[in-house]
Structures are given as C-alpha cells and as structure tokens.
Amino acid sequence: MAFAFAAIFVLGLVFGSFANVLIYRVPQGKSIIAPPSSCTSCGKCLTAGELVPVFSYVFLKGRCRHCGERISPRYPLVELLTAVVFAALFCKFGFSASFFAYAYLMTILIAIFFIDIDHRIIPNGLIIAGLIGGMAFFIYNCFYPQVGIFGDEKWWTPLAGILPGSGFLLLVAILGSLIYRSDDALGMGDVKLMAPIGLFLGWRLCMEALLLSVVLGGVLSLLLMVSGLKKRKDTIAFGPFIVIGAFITIMWGWDLFLMYMGG
Numbered sequence: 166m167a168f169a170f171a172a173i174f175v176l177g178l179v180f181g182s183f184a185n186v187l188i189y190r191v192p193q194g195k196s197i198i199a200p201p202s203s204c205t206s207c208g209k210c211l212t213a214g215e216l217v218p219v220f221s222y223v224f225l226k227g228r229c230r231h232c233g234e235r236i237s238p239r240y241p242l243v244e245l246l247t248a249v250v251f252a253a254l255f256c257k258f259g260f261s262a263s264f265f266a267y268a269y270l271m272t273i274l275i276a277i278f279f280i281d282i283d284h285r286i287i288p289n290g291l292i293i294a295g296l297i298g299g300m301a302f303f304i305y306n307c308f309y310p311q312v313g314i315f316g317d318e319k320w321w322t323p324l325a326g327i328l329p330g331s332g333f334l335l336l337v338a339i340l341g342s343l344i345y346r347s348d349d350a351l352g353m354g355d356v357k358l359m360a361p362i363g364l365f366l367g368w369r370l371c372m373e374a375l376l377l378s379v380v381l382g383g384v385l386s387l388l389l390m391v392s393g394l395k396k397r398k399d400t401i402a403f404g405p406f407i408v409i410g411a412f413i414t415i416m417w418g419w420d421l422f423l424m425y426m427g428g
Contacts, residue, residue: 173255174248178218180272181247185240187276191291192284207232218244239279247275250412257416262309266302267415270295270365274408277358281404287354295361299323302365322367330359330371355403362411370418378403378410 189205190197203210209231215221222241229236250271258264273295277287303323334356363371382403389395414421 169260170252170255174252177248177251177268178244180251180268181244181275182216182218184247184272184276185243187273187291188243188279188283191276191288192280192286204229204231204234206234218248243275243279247272250275253416262302262305266298266305266365269298270361271412271415273298273361274411278405278408281354281402285402287358287404289357292354292357292361296364299361299364322369323364326363326366326368326371327360328363329368330363330375331356333372333375334359355407358404358407362407366411366414366418369422370414373418373422374407374410374414376410377413378406381409382406 186197186202201210202216206229209229215225215230219241222236222238225236227236227238228234251268254264254267254271258267273291277291280291281287306323359371359375362374366374382401385406386395386401389401395401
C-alpha cells in the first residue's frame with residue numbers, strides 16, 4: 166500500500182509538471198507538445214534532469230542553470246498541489262476507473278485555477294478536453310458501473326448534470342449584465358466550466374459544487390470589501406472557487422448531501 170501511495174504521489178508530480186505546461190502555454194496559444202520545455206528567460210532547452218518535478222527546483226536552488234534567472238516557486242507549488250490532490254483521490258477511490266477519471270478532471274481544473282487567476286480567462290480548449298474526458302467516463306460507467314460515483318442515480322444523471330450549473334451561471338451572467346450594465350459581471354468561461362464538472366459529477370453533485378463555490382466566493386469577496394482591498398463593483402476570478410467547490414464535492418459530496426438530507 167505504501168508503494169502504491171508513493172507511486173500515485175509521483176504520478177501526481179508528473180501531471181503537475183504537465184499542468185504547468187498548460188498554465189504557461191495555453192493562454193498564449195502555444196502548442197503543449199512542441200517545442201520542448203525551455204527557460205522562459207533565456208530560452209535554453211531544459212535537460213531531463215532539469216525537468217524532474219520539485220527536485221530539480223530544489224537542486225538548482227530556484228534558478229536557471231544557464232542564465233541564473235530566478236524560477237517562479239509556483240512551478241513546484243503546482244506540482245506538489247497536484248500530487249496531494251492525486252493522493253487524496255487515491256485514498257478515496259483506490260486504484261479504480263473513478264480515480265483516473267477524477268485525476269484527469271482535477272489536472273485540467275488545477276490548470277484552469279491558475280490561468281483564471283493570471284489572465285481572467287478559461288480557455289475553450291481545456292473545457293473541450295474536460296468534456297471529452299467526461300464523455301469517456303460516462304460511456305465507461307454505462308458498461309462498468311462504478312459503485313458510489315453517482316449514488317443511487319440513474320445512468321443518465323451525468324448527462325443531466327451538464328445543464329443545471331451552466332444554466333444557473335448563465336442566468337446570473339445575464340442578470341448581472343443588466344444590473345451593472347457590464348459584460349464583466351460573470352465571465353462566460355465560468356458558465357462553460359460547469360459543463361464538464363456536471364458531466365463528471367451528475368446534476369445533484371454539480372449543484373452542490375456550484376453552491377460551495379458561490380459560498381466560498383461570497384465569503385472571500387465580503388472579506389476583501391471589509392478590508393478595503395476591493396470595492397462593491399470590483400470583480401474577482403470565480404473560476405478558482407468553482408475548482409475548489411468541485412474538489413470538495415468529489416471528495417465529500419455525497420457525505421455532505423446525505424448529512425444535509427438527514428438533518
């Protein structure tokens with residue numbers, strides 16, 4: 166078990182390194198396959214040893230070996246975050262199709278988390294990748310049902326999950342635009358982001374993830390306004406809250422739902 170856990174953690178580090186590629190290249194419209202990874206300052210291609218997640222950063226003391234430019238600590242942070250998420254998913258789902266499906270989703274969501282913070286966009290390419298993965302998981306689940314994924318829901322529950330979250334956010338976006346007379350009340354990327362999440366989670370858990378993201382976003386917005394860091398009409402990236410809400414729901418969604426229904 167310890168070996169399997171360690172292997173999953175290392176796998177998470179590798180996918181975290183890939184998430185860094187997505188975070189850096191996708192917003193710029195660059196290929197995620199070629200050219201090989203290079204220093205963002207001097208452009209020198211990185212060797213295999215310089216691409217080892219986390220350890221290369223520590224070994225190089227956070228600086229490029231070629232030009233000496235400081236490397237952002239976000240790179241190892243993203244790698245460690247992805248590894249911790251993979252480990253948490255493995256603890257819950259074990260070595261199963263559910264684990265790989267949600268690990269795939271969370272890799273995409275982690276990339277979206279940081280892209281939305283940096284650029285205030287949610288790339289369509291990542292949304293499409295999420296939808297493709299969600300459909301593959303849905304088809305697999307039709308032939309090999311995974312116990313406990315959707316509780317006692319019907320086979321079509323994942324398909325039904327595409328609309329509620331996106332539909333609700335679309336309504337909020339329309340109302341926000343009318344009230345504030347601005348197209349920035351809620352980004353359409355947030356609306357689209359709920360589609361793959363709903364496909365993976367089903368309609369009930371999708372709504373729970375949305376509720377959690379709204380609560381988290383509301384609490385932080387209130388704190389920022391009280392502290393004077395934000396004004397009432399200022400906006401913040403909502404995508405990161407959706408990502409956090411989705412992860413909490415994946416891990417403890419049914420427990421929270423059953424606890425609420427039982428209470």
